[in-house]
Amino acid sequence: MNNTSKRWIFDSVVWSASLLFLFGLLLDNALADSKGFTASNNTWKAECASCHMAYPPNLLPAPAWRRLMAGLDKHFGTDASIDARSAAEIGAFLENNSGQGKRRGSDSGTLRITETPWFQRKHDEVPASTWKNPRVQTAANCSACHAGAERGDFDEHAVRIPR
Amino acid sequence: MHTFRICCNKGVHPLAYFPDQNAVAINLQQLLRSAAGLLLAGSLALPGLEAAAAAPAEIQKSLETAARASTPGFGGLSAERGQRFFSSTHGNDWSCTSCHTPTPLAPGKHAKTGREIAPLAPAANPQRFTDAAKVEKWFNRNCNDVLGRVCTAQEKGDVLAYLMSLAK
Numbered sequence: 001m002n003n004t005s006k007r008w009i010f011d012s013v014v015w016s017a018s019l020l021f022l023f024g025l026l027l028d029n030a031l032a033d034s035k036g037f038t039a040s041n042n043t044w045k046a047e048c049a050s051c052h053m054a055y056p057p058n059l060l061p062a063p064a065w066r067r068l069m070a071g072l073d074k075h076f077g078t079d080a081s082i083d084a085r086s087a088a089e090i091g092a093f094l095e096n097n098s099g100q101g102k103r104r105g106s107d108s109g110t111l112r113i114t115e116t117p118w119f120q121r122k123h124d125e126v127p128a129s130t131w132k133n134p135r136v137q138t139a140a141n142c143s144a145c146h147a148g149a150e151r152g153d154f155d156e157h158a159v160r161i162p163r
Numbered sequence: 164m165h166t167f168r169i170c171c172n173k174g175v176h177p178l179a180y181f182p183d184q185n186a187v188a189i190n191l192q193q194l195l196r197s198a199a200g201l202l203l204a205g206s207l208a209l210p211g212l213e214a215a216a217a218a219p220a221e222i223q224k225s226l227e228t229a230a231r232a233s234t235p236g237f238g239g240l241s242a243e244r245g246q247r248f249f250s251s252t253h254g255n256d257w258s259c260t261s262c263h264t265p266t267p268l269a270p271g272k273h274a275k276t277g278r279e280i281a282p283l284a285p286a287a288n289p290q291r292f293t294d295a296a297k298v299e300k301w302f303n304r305n306c307n308d309v310l311g312r313v314c315t316a317q318e319k320g321d322v323l324a325y326l327m328s329l330a331k
Contacts, residue, residue: 052276078275079307083300137277 037152041093043086051080053142055113056152057097063107065094076112114139126161135162219285219292223323229316237317245325248318253310259322261309268329284329292323 037056048054069091072080103118142149249259263271268287271280282288306314
């Protein structure tokens with residue numbers, strides 16, 4: 001084998017390794033728990049936000065979104081059926097941006113974000129009286145305390161609990 | 164962060180071309196996202212023209228045609244009957260007014276989530292009943308919630324006649 005082909009082999013190995021490394025970085029970014037959520041999709045926003053806040057996809061793991069999208073005709077007590085094309089688009093967006101990692105990525109079986117173990121752990125210091133506050137009413141009302149919730153911003157330092 | 168090294172006999176680390184690995188990763192992410200966005204936008208735009216905007220009167224006309232075909236002894240649409248239908252419960256907890264309020268010229272409120280709902284009467288909200296697919300989608304969902312079944316063309320036509328009779 002001459003030097004040129006050796007160099008070619010070496011270069012291709014190094015470059016494929018670098019590509020793998022870059023994909024590793026991508027994955028690392030995607031898995032980061034602390035980062036705000038910025039991805040968006042017009043169909044997701046329009047459809048989900050017509051009845052409630054468009055809950056960011058990274059708050060539930062992919063299997064939960066799959067089950068939720070399969071049962072839109074009985075969506076927490078109301079019919080939220082949608083045409084097949086929009087359902088496919090929204091489902092893909094939700095799964096592609098779903099919760100990852102040990103906590104948010106694990107499926108506890110619930111479809112309610114507020115019933116997931118990580119949500120309960122994050123809110124375990126919130127007293128029962130706060131949830132009953134008329135300005136909060138329900139744990140599903142993220143914006144009552146997280147002003148940036150609609151933008152996917154749940155920064156702990158920006159939490160303002162109404163009194 | 165990953166810390167493995169790739170050795171290089173040429174003295175140039177392959178990643179040294181990139182001053183900031185994070186910046187590269189983030190740019191790549193954005194690039195991938197916009198590429199996916201473009202693909203999606205393309206695939207959505209391709210199937211051709213979306214349903215053209217219709218006037219509420221056109222939607223009412225097609226409901227009336229459907230009602231005439233499916234109702235024996237059809238006697239026309241009735242705003243009065245529509246109002247009664249709109250404000251009554253039909254065996255379940257909710258009526259139309261549970262979310263849309265008894266005055267559809269005013270904004271409503273989702274009975275479960277509290278989300279504000281734009282006024283339903285075309286006089287107060289010109290976008291209402293201009294998109295046939297949207298009208299069908301919401302009649303399907305809401306009739307299921309309020310009646311536990313789909314609505315007949317007559318029922319839908321009556322409700323629309325009622326909503327169109329409301330003036331600001």
